[in-house]
Amino acid sequence: MKDWPLWEVFIRSRHGLAHKHVGSLHASDAAMALANARDVYTRRGEGMSIWVVRSTDITASAPGDKAILFDPSEDKVYRHPTFYEIPDEVDNL
Amino acid sequence: MHIQPGHTGGEPTRSAEALAELEQAFQEKIDAEIKIEPKDWMPEAYRQSLVRQISQHAHSEIVGMLPEGNWLTRAPSLRRKLILLAKVQDEAGHGLYLYSAAETLGASREALIEALHAGKAKYSSIFNYPTLTWADVGAIGWLVDGAALINQIPLCRCSYGPYARAMRRICKEESFHQRQGYEIMLVLCRGTAAQKRMAQDALERWWWPSLMMFGPPDAESSHTQQSMRWKIKRHTNDALRQKFVDQSVPQADYLGLTPPDPELKWNEQIGHYDFGAIDWGEFWRVLKGDGPCNRERIEARRRAYDEGRWVREAALAFGAKQARRAHGAE
Numbered sequence: 122m123k124d125w126p127l128w129e130v131f132i133r134s135r136h137g138l139a140h141k142h143v144g145s146l147h148a149s150d151a152a153m154a155l156a157n158a159r160d161v162y163t164r165r166g167e168g169m170s171i172w173v174v175r176s177t178d179i180t181a182s183a184p185g186d187k188a189i190l191f192d193p194s195e196d197k198v199y200r201h202p203t204f205y206e207i208p209d210e211v212d213n214l
Numbered sequence: 215m216h217i218q219p220g221h222t223g224g225e226p227t228r229s230a231e232a233l234a235e236l237e238q239a240f241q242e243k244i245d246a247e248i249k250i251e252p253k254d255w256m257p258e259a260y261r262q263s264l265v266r267q268i269s270q271h272a273h274s275e276i277v278g279m280l281p282e283g284n285w286l287t288r289a290p291s292l293r294r295k296l297i298l299l300a301k302v303q304d305e306a307g308h309g310l311y312l313y314s315a316a317e318t319l320g321a322s323r324e325a326l327i328e329a330l331h332a333g334k335a336k337y338s339s340i341f342n343y344p345t346l347t348w349a350d351v352g353a354i355g356w357l358v359d360g361a362a363l364i365n366q367i368p369l370c371r372c373s374y375g376p377y378a379r380a381m382r383r384i385c386k387e388e389s390f391h392q393r394q395g396y397e398i399m400l401v402l403c404r405g406t407a408a409q410k411r412m413a414q415d416a417l418e419r420w421w422w423p424s425l426m427m428f429g430p431p432d433a434e435s436s437h438t439q440q441s442m443r444w445k446i447k448r449h450t451n452d453a454l455r456q457k458f459v460d461q462s463v464p465q466a467d468y469l470g471l472t473p474p475d476p477e478l479k480w481n482e483q484i485g486h487y488d489f490g491a492i493d494w495g496e497f498w499r500v501l502k503g504d505g506p507c508n509r510e511r512i513e514a515r516r517r518a519y520d521e522g523r524w525v526r527e528a529a530l531a532f533g534a535k536q537a538r539r540a541h542g543a544e
């Protein structure tokens with residue numbers, strides 16, 4: 122028999138942070154994926170909310186595209202506040 | 215994450231030169247402590263080595279539930295029963311985190327489990343020893359989980375991202391295991407003379423197998439050097455074993471118990487304990503299938519898997535039916 126489909130599990134912790142990827146599991150459907158995620162990834166009060174997503178439904182960037190995707194932001198220093206020179210005497214900027 | 219690389223049709227054939235270049239870039243990443251992630255290029259030997267180590271580790275967590283499971287219905291109080299249940303449940307979780315990490319390398323869960331059930335995969339030899347008394351549950355938590363922790367803490371910095379992340383979760387949970395075990399030993403040692411004898415007996419049976427958990431001596435360990443170059447492993451077997459002895463002897467002293475090793479003594483000069491020779495013959499015998507419980511353990515795993523087959527199939531059929539219905543309703 123074949124493996125149950127694979128799901129990725131995302132959990133939002135109690136501190137108001139965004140959902141974060143915590144791992145994966147196998148389940149036959151979404152309801153079971155949620156139940157298993159609760160048992161496997163929240164045994165010690167780690168979460169307030171769970172998302173489960175079929176692994177096959179995620180599209181990820183390829184490591185080979187790293188330069189094309191992320192290098193362009195590197196020479197745009199003017200996007201950072203430290204690029205601008207403001208006299209010390211001016212407050213609250 | 216299990217987002218598989220797009221090369222399921224096999225690696226494209228590369229020239230030896232191109233391959234050497236890739237391998238050098240890979241090693242430079244490792245040396246710079248940059249984590250390797252599932253979609254990154256990696257040497258085939260690195261992938262295989264990780265699949266082997268991670269799956270053996272996963273099998274150990276799963277088989278490791280059996281010796282303690284033996285005491286779930288016999289724990290001496292409701293408190294101990296709840297604690298032991300929570301611990302065994304943790305071990306199941308550890309197995310799952312690790313199988314998942316192995317799957318990011320392209321291994322299938324089913325194939326890994328089949329290899330275990332066919333007797334083709336290894337798991338930690340310690341779980342082939344029986345749990346004869348309640349004190350064994352204490353000794354396992356204290357020594358076996360204690361040794362596992364020493365092995366596992368450096369793995370939190372392993373070069374392969376998914377394995378390192380799984381190990382961080384595991385180590386966080388593991389320290390309760392060790393403490394509950396030591397507490398069991400403490401209660402027994404403060405109890406009647408018979409209880410203390412039971413604790414001493416458990417220590418005597420688990421001491422040497424615990425030392426063997428760190429694997430063969432460095433001189434005979436076939437994978438150590440390459441694993442260290444790839445930063446899968448950070449310390450040698452012997453260094454970790456020494457650390458375990460140094461930490462456990464004072465803990466045994468506190469309990470008023472004596473490890474079964476007449477050569478065990480503090481060495482002022484090197485600042486470590488000296489200890490006697492390990493019976494590696496026993497280690498290899500147990501690892502190759504001839505321990506006291508090898509057959510029983512695999513048999514229990516197989517039975518659980520076979521008896522659960524109809525549930526897995528029914529759930530899959532139900533899932534497919536639900537999906538069809540949702541599709542039809544659109």
Ligand SMILES: [Fe+2]
Pocket residue numbers: 275304305308384388
């Ligand atoms: Fe564990």
Ligand SMILES: [Fe+2]
Pocket residue numbers: 305359362388391
């Ligand atoms: Fe444990």
